[in-house]
Amino acid sequence: MTAAQPDLWALFFHFLTLSLLSIGGAITTAPEMHRYLVGEQHWLSDTQFTASIALAQAAPGPNVLFVAVLGWNVAGLSGALAAMAGIMLPSTTLVLAATRWARNNRDSIGVRAFTAGMAPLTLGLLLSTGWLLAEPFLRAPEHLPTTLVLIAATLVLTLRTQISLVWMVLAGGLLGALGWV
Incomplete structure (x- = not known):
């Protein structure tokens, strides 16, 4: 299997989209991540995908770290940053907006x-x-x-x-x- 050259924007936008679907945490979208990274883009093999999740789950820290490991295995540091920015940006933006709104409307x-x-x-x-x-x-x-x-x-x-x-x-x-x- 020949790996396609990773498109960091495509990686970022795919994880951005998944973030909006990840009710219950990023791990709930792992099947779609697998379909995209392994099946569609061929950026990772089945073994690399599974090992990435296992490694991240074994390490201390937030559960979402497996996204960084997947991104790293796709394209090194830039892949890790693209994947993490994509998965974190929508939820972080939503929390900041909701917090600001609630603070401004705390008397309602x-x-x-x-x-x-x-x-x-x-x-x-x-x-x-x-x-x-x-x-x-x-x-x-x-x-x-x-x-x-x-x-x-x-x-x-x-x-x-x-x-x-x-x-x-x-x-x-x-x-x-x-x-x-």
Whole structure:
């Protein structure tokens, strides 16, 4: 099989289109990516396509990294940039536009109702994620006291201060790296 010379604009626009269809994440459009990259353009083989996804899924980081690996295997760094820009541009633009619109209309009844309705959902997702991450440490007797202290401290800091959650996550990571958890 002879690989066709990659057209970066075609790669970019195809991934741009897929971004608009990727409800549930970019991985949901993998069959269409395969059809395009392997079947239609012949830029990748079946093995390269599968290995690209497996490699990206095994690596730490966002799930969407497999798009960069696919792009890299098509055309190196420029292919990775074209594919990632294509898959990220529509969703990023939509989020920025929606955020700006919601901020400008924050006093409207619709935005207030949406925000109030999303609060319990967001809280539930955060609690379930926290439980999932804490459960193994709560089951281990040697980690139970420090885990409970960290959970309580995080709860108090979240409710009583304006400290960003990012700093609390970083502090927890530091405490774990130091062996305190």
